[in-house]
Amino acid sequence: MIASLTKAIQFNTEEVNECKKRVKDLETQNEHLRKDNCDLKERVREQERYRMRWCLRIKGIEEEKDEDIRSHVIQLLSKIAPEMNAKMDEAVDIVHRLGSRMDNKNRNVIVLFTQRRVKDEIWRHTKASLICKTEGVRFAKMLPREDLEDRRKLWPQIDQARRAGKLAFFRCPYCFIDGRRIEVDG
Structure with a gap:
């Protein structure tokens, strides 16, 4: 046993x-x-x-039924940077609105450029453009969802630093305050 x-x-x-x-x-x-x-x-x-470095997002373009959004955006970009008017049709590849149509709300417009240097030049022009102010449009860089979340979490620190007179900005996926890199916790 x-x-x-x-x-x-x-x-x-x-x-x-x-x-x-x-x-x-x-x-x-x-x-x-x-x-x-x-x-x-x-x-x-x-x-x-x-x-997404090849894209810009445009906020504030009025939405119309049966619109030709590509032509409308090319005209807008030609007004913002008239010296680039000749190559704008070739530089803008795809233009479309984001999401489903909603009543009383304009959807953002995504612009995909064929040349990054043109996109960068347009981005620089939009910063001080009177056309953007009179048309009521704003340009934004495209960010992946995770980077947008990181930006939302870090933005209060950037805002506080800017109010204190410090150099502060967001560059995916970090924020920089007076040359010091700050990451999202967790």
Whole structure:
């Protein structure tokens, strides 16, 4: 009887040790998968950032039924940067509104440029453009969803620093205050 109990205990001990080894292997594998997943997410986020560097978002363009939004945007951009008028039709690739149509609300417009230098030049022109003020439109850079969330979290710090007279700005996914980089916690 004792011999059979000893044999059963030994068998159970070996099974428990085997299970512990499997659990440890699975934990190691899981940790590698988590790291790979984080790396892949960051690579996708970087790809989104890169792709969005070619785009601008326009807020405030009145929405009309059966509109030719591309022509309307090209005309607006030609007014903002008249010296670039000749190449505007080639530089603007795709223009579309975001989301579904809503009553009494203008949807944002996304502009994808074929040349980043043209997009950057337009972005510089919009900063001090009287056309933007008179037309009631604002231009914004495109950001991935995660970067927008980070920006929302960091913006109070940027705003507070600017009110204190410090140099503060957001550059994906960090904010910089007087040259010091600040990340989102957690």
